[in-house]
Amino acid sequence: MATNTQVPAEVRPPGGSQPGRTHRPGRMHWHSRLRQWGPGLLLLSPSLILLAIFVYGLIGWTINLSMQDRHTARPSKGFVGLDNYVNLFANDISDRFVHSLKNLAVFTVVFIGGTLLLGLLWAFLLERGAKAEGVFRTVYLFPMAVSFVASGVVWRWLMNAGTGENAGGINAIFEDLGLGFLENPWWTHPNWGMAAMAMPAIWQLSGYIMALFIAGFRGISHDLREAAYVDGATSYQLYRHVLFPQLTPTVLSALIITGHMSMKMFDLIMSVSGAQWITEVPAVYVWQTLLTSDYAKSAAISVFLLVVVALVIVPYLVHVNRAEKRS
Amino acid sequence: MRLSRRVSVAVVGLTALLAATACGDDGGGGTAVKNVEVFTWWADGGEKAGLDGLVGTFGTACPNFTFVNGAVAGGAGSNAKQVLASRLTQSDPPDTFQAHAGNELNDYISAGQIEDLSAKYTEWGLTNAFPAGLISNLTVDGKIYSVPANIHRANMLWGNKTVLASAGIAANATSLDAFFTDLDKLKAKGVTPLALGKDWTQLMLFESVLISNLGADKFIGLWNGSTPWDGADVTKSIADLQKLMTYTNKDRDTFDWTDAEKLIMEGKAGYQLMGDWEAADLDAKGFKDYSYTVFPGNTGVFQWLADSFVLPKGAKNAAGTECWLKTVGSAEGQKAFNTKKGSIPARTDAVAADYPAYQQTAIADWKSLKQVPSCAHGAGCSQGYMGALNSAMGKFSSDGNVSALQTALVAAAGQFAK
Numbered sequence: 112m113a114t115n116t117q118v119p120a121e122v123r124p125p126g127g128s129q130p131g132r133t134h135r136p137g138r139m140h141w142h143s144r145l146r147q148w149g150p151g152l153l154l155l156s157p158s159l160i161l162l163a164i165f166v167y168g169l170i171g172w173t174i175n176l177s178m179q180d181r182h183t184a185r186p187s188k189g190f191v192g193l194d195n196y197v198n199l200f201a202n203d204i205s206d207r208f209v210h211s212l213k214n215l216a217v218f219t220v221v222f223i224g225g226t227l228l229l230g231l232l233w234a235f236l237l238e239r240g241a242k243a244e245g246v247f248r249t250v251y252l253f254p255m256a257v258s259f260v261a262s263g264v265v266w267r268w269l270m271n272a273g274t275g276e277n278a279g280g281i282n283a284i285f286e287d288l289g290l291g292f293l294e295n296p297w298w299t300h301p302n303w304g305m306a307a308m309a310m311p312a313i314w315q316l317s318g319y320i321m322a323l324f325i326a327g328f329r330g331i332s333h334d335l336r337e338a339a340y341v342d343g344a345t346s347y348q349l350y351r352h353v354l355f356p357q358l359t360p361t362v363l364s365a366l367i368i369t370g371h372m373s374m375k376m377f378d379l380i381m382s383v384s385g386a387q388w389i390t391e392v393p394a395v396y397v398w399q400t401l402l403t404s405d406y407a408k409s410a411a412i413s414v415f416l417l418v419v420v421a422l423v424i425v426p427y428l429v430h431v432n433r434a435e436k437r438s
Numbered sequence: 439m440r441l442s443r444r445v446s447v448a449v450v451g452l453t454a455l456l457a458a459t460a461c462g463d464d465g466g467g468g469t470a471v472k473n474v475e476v477f478t479w480w481a482d483g484g485e486k487a488g489l490d491g492l493v494g495t496f497g498t499a500c501p502n503f504t505f506v507n508g509a510v511a512g513g514a515g516s517n518a519k520q521v522l523a524s525r526l527t528q529s530d531p532p533d534t535f536q537a538h539a540g541n542e543l544n545d546y547i548s549a550g551q552i553e554d555l556s557a558k559y560t561e562w563g564l565t566n567a568f569p570a571g572l573i574s575n576l577t578v579d580g581k582i583y584s585v586p587a588n589i590h591r592a593n594m595l596w597g598n599k600t601v602l603a604s605a606g607i608a609a610n611a612t613s614l615d616a617f618f619t620d621l622d623k624l625k626a627k628g629v630t631p632l633a634l635g636k637d638w639t640q641l642m643l644f645e646s647v648l649i650s651n652l653g654a655d656k657f658i659g660l661w662n663g664s665t666p667w668d669g670a671d672v673t674k675s676i677a678d679l680q681k682l683m684t685y686t687n688k689d690r691d692t693f694d695w696t697d698a699e700k701l702i703m704e705g706k707a708g709y710q711l712m713g714d715w716e717a718a719d720l721d722a723k724g725f726k727d728y729s730y731t732v733f734p735g736n737t738g739v740f741q742w743l744a745d746s747f748v749l750p751k752g753a754k755n756a757a758g759t760e761c762w763l764k765t766v767g768s769a770e771g772q773k774a775f776n777t778k779k780g781s782i783p784a785r786t787d788a789v790a791a792d793y794p795a796y797q798q799t800a801i802a803d804w805k806s807l808k809q810v811p812s813c814a815h816g817a818g819c820s821q822g823y824m825g826a827l828n829s830a831m832g833k834f835s836s837d838g839n840v841s842a843l844q845t846a847l848v849a850a851a852g853q854f855a856k
Contacts, residue, residue, distance in 0.1 A: 182822070183545045183548075183549070183820075183822070184523050184526065184527075184545045184546070184549060184551075185545065185548065185549040186549075204826050204829070204830065204846050204849045204850055204853070205829070205830055205833050205842060205845075205846040205849075207829055210833075267692075271689070271692065272688065272689035272691075272692050273687070273688075273689045274688070274689075277630075277687070277689070277706070296688070296689070299688075299689065299691050299692060299836070301836040301837055384691075384692070385636070387636055387637050387691060387828075387829075387832045388637065388829050388830075388831075388832025388833045388835075388836065389691055389832060389835075389836050391829075399825060399829075400825075401520075402516050402519070402520075402821070402825070403821040403822040403824070403825040404523060404545060404821060404822065405822055
């Protein structure tokens with residue numbers, strides 16, 4: 112029904128309105144357009160209204176809160192502009208916010224790098240025609256079905272920081288195998304703890320990235336491979352110059368998906384370490400400030416996170432939108 | 439026809455949705471002013487049993503009123519605090535709510551959300567029933583705003599008797615220096631000398647060290663702003679804490695207090711500093727081979743924390759709340775609550791024989807020792823202050839930087855101390 116502006120004869124109202132249509136074309140034009148998209152809009156309106164209030168309205172409310180002097184359960188003492196944002200970087204006790212950003216950076220780099228490498232490797236192996244491909248695909252994809260909270264509890268035990276006699280989890284396996292030198296403090300390491308924290312996330316998401324890459328490989332026309340072989344390309348040349356360049360959109364999607372997940376990471380960290388200094392990231396910091404009734408500060412961190420995630424997502428959405436319009 | 443059918447489907451859908459949202463909130467209101475809604479996070483275990491005991495006493499003492507349980511479970515009170523904050527903001531307070539006695543109440547007091555109870559203290563005879571040190575810790579600008587239901591002691595050192603004996607430790611150390619000697623003996627035996635957990639348990643340990651080095655009065659001053667955090671005695675305390683950390687389990691940041699307690703029970707560690715809920719917990723777990731003593735250097739000091747109840751401004755049934763508070767402060771109410779929860783009464787007239795062994799000594803100490811508040815449990819500092827200190831302790835646990843910790847402490851005091 113989308114493009115046809117002519118109302119079909121059988122639904123025209125009978126009699127009286129027919130002459131009106133010819134006499135006042137402008138008004139009827141408006142009428143018929145309303146008839147076209149009116150019912151659809153009416154159906155959509157509940158979700159539009161709810162979105163407007165509960166997403167965009169509350170974003171606005173949070174932005175406003177982040178610029179108030181409201182650091183206790185008491186009402187705001189007034190508008191302070193961007194002071195709360197400046198304080199996050201300049202006046203936070205022991206540079207707590209900057210520390211949480213550093214943690215997030217380490218986590219993000221290891222998490223994205225790990226999932227992309229493992230995902231690509233698995234997809235490559237399966238694409239080469241491994242036996243029982245379906246089984247492996249399921250095995251690799253399955254961890255994604257587990258919630259971060261559940262896997263976090265298990266990984267909390269696996270990444271037990273005790274060593275020697277007190278070793279548990281992976282460290283105990285190392286100990287039993289006589290590989291004691293491999294034992295390490297996992298996420299309790301002051302500088303690289305967040306790299307260990309990324310391991311459960313890599314374990315969970317690599318299979319998903321693998322699925323993306325397999326879809327990417329399948330999307331490449333067979334003609335291209337055949338043409339390359341006809342031209343005498345080796346397997347290496349085929350992958351390096353023909354197939355991998357075609358995977359760029361897949362890599363971009365994978366980056367966006369893992370990137371925005373990483374920046375909002377909360378549940379995994381809460382279930383592995385709980386909220387504490389060593390593993391604090393901005394999302395956990397929001398939680399901590401909220402529990403101490405520092406509403407303005409937690410709003411400021413939330414808005415900062417939203418902006419950072421938007422910086423990653425919005426260009427991608429614009430890009431996808433344009434690509435869809437072109438095709 | 440087609441059009442009108444589409445419109446009607448849309449309209450029906452829309453109305454159904456709006457109707458569903460509209461009938462969400464009803465109820466409330468309630469019947470008359472007989473009900474007293476008591477808001478707590480005591481939803482299970484010994485805490486729930488204690489609350490039930492208190493409700494029993496309330497039923498006999500205040501037959502005109504009905505107890506309504508407004509407990510919000512989960513998160514050691516963090517869920518309840520969020521619900522409470524939003525209800526107070528909307529001027530829909532419960533008739534009374536649970537809060538840690540002491541400085542954690544400051545936000546509510548300065549927001550004018552809870553009533554002054556000083557006159558009731560005199561009327562109900564609480565001023566003399568509670569020790570003078572507690573009364574002075576509770577008093578804000580000459581007024582008291584809460585009635586404590588129980589008392590816990592924070593600065594206690596727990597030990598495994600067998601492990602201590604095998605290391606040749608015959609008597610409890612009474613100074614930090616002697617304590618370090620004992621820890622060395624335990625280290626030589628190959629056990630963890632001092633079991634420790636994550637940030638807030640480290641803050642408790644640090645507070646005990648501060649009491650040893652500063653004494654009770656200067657320690658109280660840390661929380662009301664009269665003792666500076668940048669003094670040499672604080673620096674020495676941080677250095678002592680750093681030294682104590684070398685005797686603790688390296689995976690301390692992965693431990694909650696019960697994990698550290700487990701090391702004691704399994705004989706893998708000699709000592710643990712923890713509040714006296716550890717006695718009730720060890721008893722419940724059937725472990726009898728434990729020793730307890732005040733933290734070395736804390737002799738004569740009782741570091742307390744307490745749960746208390748308040749009268750919110752605009753409570754629907756203020757008379758009922760007052761009857762509840764009177765019950766909470768009464769000898770019968772405190773007995774009913776504390777014998778079940780494993781804490782001790784705030785009143786000094788408790789009959790020690792009604793309680794288990796550890797609590798009997800605590801009751802005697804509560805009457806005779808100097809009372810100082812605990813920050814890690816909200817008696818000494820506000821929630822924001824506590825959060826900042828926990829974070830600073832967590833950082834110190836990972837980097838051991840003495841001057842950075844002191845800078846953070848000074849900054850936190852500047853931001854949060856009154």
